[in-house]
Amino acid sequence: MRVQHNVGGIQGLGPVWTERRIFVEPWEERIFGVHVAMMGLGIWRWTDLRKKAESMNPIDYFTNRYYEKWLGGIEAFLVENGYLDGAEIEARTSAILNAADAVPQVPGSDAATGRIVDYLWRGDSPERELGCAPSFQVGDAVRATVYEPWNHTRLPGMLRGKAGVVDLVYEGAYHLPEAGPDGNEAGPGPVYSVRFDPAALWGALAEPGHAAFYADVWEHYLEPA
């Protein structure tokens, strides 16, 4: 089990952290900017970031702040994919720690900035042509499949094996980037908004009176209930 796939409903975590700021340290805004640049340049996708987060040590996942996970994921990805060298990151980090002005100022790529701003305005929709009609319609009882994802999933773990009712059929089809050990991604398919009864998901642990939990679920994960 990857704990990160089963976050919804974990017991005993204590009070919510009600921090309303987006960034709590200046470096967090910078690493977010690097992330957006990597997205806009096609260097990585959300899926790559999510794979990193979903494969973390679960204790680190819960104790590292949000952007600490991003920083770790971005660095590991850039090294694994040959964009940067681990040793040069180490050396540069040490240089910066030892003397704040150690970073040479070079112009970089102007074209890159344009592409990135363009991405922010265009977005990157996973919508694809629908190959065949959706199998379910509004009001159908559906059940999420029981399986253990290989490393990345878009089916929240608490839904596995649980039945709900289709509340909405989204138009079109959306690319599902989940892959098994063979590396092939599931690909495009219909997506449904499914209403689940919280008591069916969490039994007596669900808050009394909690009536409606909705999740967006790919047809890939559903069977008739």
Added chain:
Amino acid sequence: MRVQHNVGGIQGLGPVWTERRIFVEPWEERIFGVHVAMMGLGIWRWTDLRKKAESMNPIDYFTNRYYEKWLGGIEAFLVENGYLDGAEIEARTSAILNAADAVPQVPGSDAATGRIVDYLWRGDSPERELGCAPSFQVGDAVRATVYEPWNHTRLPGMLRGKAGVVDLVYEGAYHLPEAGPDGNEAGPGPVYSVRFDPAALWGALAEPGHAAFYADVWEHYLEPA
């Protein structure tokens, strides 16, 4: 979900701690002795300790050492059940921290020690008379029920909804101390040794070639598969 009910198969935890000692700090041996005393005197049961551990903040559960959980559980139980007062524990702890010889020496109960050693030799079997014949026999396909335990369970979470084969029917019946919100314990019932295919439990995450995972499962948790 209580993460503590789903420990078997959690991914990404890193290397095993191969520490072979039983106690790594002298106080651990003392709190273990207090635990045994509480067992022998009928002050608490394993179930009480387990309830405390299973309801912990999961991050604390994974990061606190074993006997840190016992110490926390024992202290909370003794206070909740009126054996000790929280304030007197605090005051005594401070006194000890400030002066090592602050503990008055009093004789205590000699009879208690005898009862505790007797418990160690007698044990405390949960075996009970079997009310009715076991429903399953060796070779039967069985499936563990899908449910979310209220606070304490003896069904490891990774078995929920999974099918296995009865490998052995234990003689007699055993008390199952699991209770729901109403506080009533499940009571005595047959127990089976059930063989599960690791790939059925954990899919592609199971170690290649891992062929056999056996668990002892109360009939309470089983249905025909």
Added chain:
Amino acid sequence: MTANHEHYHHPETERHSAARTKAIESLLLEKGIIGSDTVDKVITFFETDMGPLNGAKVVARAWTEPQFREWLLRDSTAAVASMGFFGAEGEHIRVVANEPGVHHLIVCTLCSCYPWPLLGLPPYWFKDPVYRARAAIEPRAVLREFGLDIPAGTEIRVWDSSAQIRYMVLPERPAGTAGMSMAELVPLVTPGSMQGIELARPVAST
């Protein structure tokens, strides 16, 4: 030994993370992968073009134009695009409307999906695993921690953004705002009211 709530700000760790971030940015720059102004441009973009003021304008318009409200709830993506709000993480938008007896709350249990063009970037609470774990199973208790008491008779609907649709809550229009202009209404639409952790701000009693 409790793990939450301090969220681990150790000056040494932060100093190291800052240096590491700067190292990565400066190396990407030297290799010509990004431009010297790239990260600044991204940050400015979210300060000027993608923030909760956009969502507030959508809400205020829905409060004042019944036809727009109907369009917004039927085809959220097109309706908000018509006001110029679109882009990354806003390719597919769904607006859910609070009404008497129904309160909506958004969460992303798997990560931190959020409608950037309408609300900007998500606040820390939305990204923290504790909110994500608890909003799903005990929304009423979570809302109380944000200071919002939802009456027992009101159904709370929790929306988990587990696919590519990004959610925004259309809060109820506060009492005593009849006849107010969009410009007057927009300040009442707090970010929290569009996430479901609070109601739109009541009109100040003068």
Added chain:
Amino acid sequence: MTANHEHYHHPETERHSAARTKAIESLLLEKGIIGSDTVDKVITFFETDMGPLNGAKVVARAWTEPQFREWLLRDSTAAVASMGFFGAEGEHIRVVANEPGVHHLIVCTLCSCYPWPLLGLPPYWFKDPVYRARAAIEPRAVLREFGLDIPAGTEIRVWDSSAQIRYMVLPERPAGTAGMSMAELVPLVTPGSMQGIELARPVAST
């Protein structure tokens, strides 16, 4: 930021835990709930009466007496009780025997169930959540971390003590021990060999 492996020994925390333990023990004593010698007696009990030497004697006898071995595997609780090994956490014992092509490993994924009368108290690795998580799903990798390589052709059977039965592994008798007495065999039976994390010690080559 990795959470494992240090297992959090902070002198201040340990000092505090020690004082708290002493506070609880001394208060229970003052209230007449326990005796002044209770905790010492318990500790002595495990040093003298319940430890892995018991299990080693059972194993050595099973190696040398086929009839006892048969009884031990058929009715473990009765067989070990006949040698004087019974008591708390040994009310229901099950001994599983290694053989060519089959290796056994014990775990308790829910807590730390362990056959006290045969093996004493469990070592830290057995109680640690990381062992409990990983032994269940990847026993071969875990055994390699203990220095034991199980050939691919050997089936590893993992036993989870999820009810009240307590497990012990009967390791295979090492080669070259024919004719050895129980007294000579007992030292070959390490605690790890009865848990499944190692094999019985080979005979020292002289």
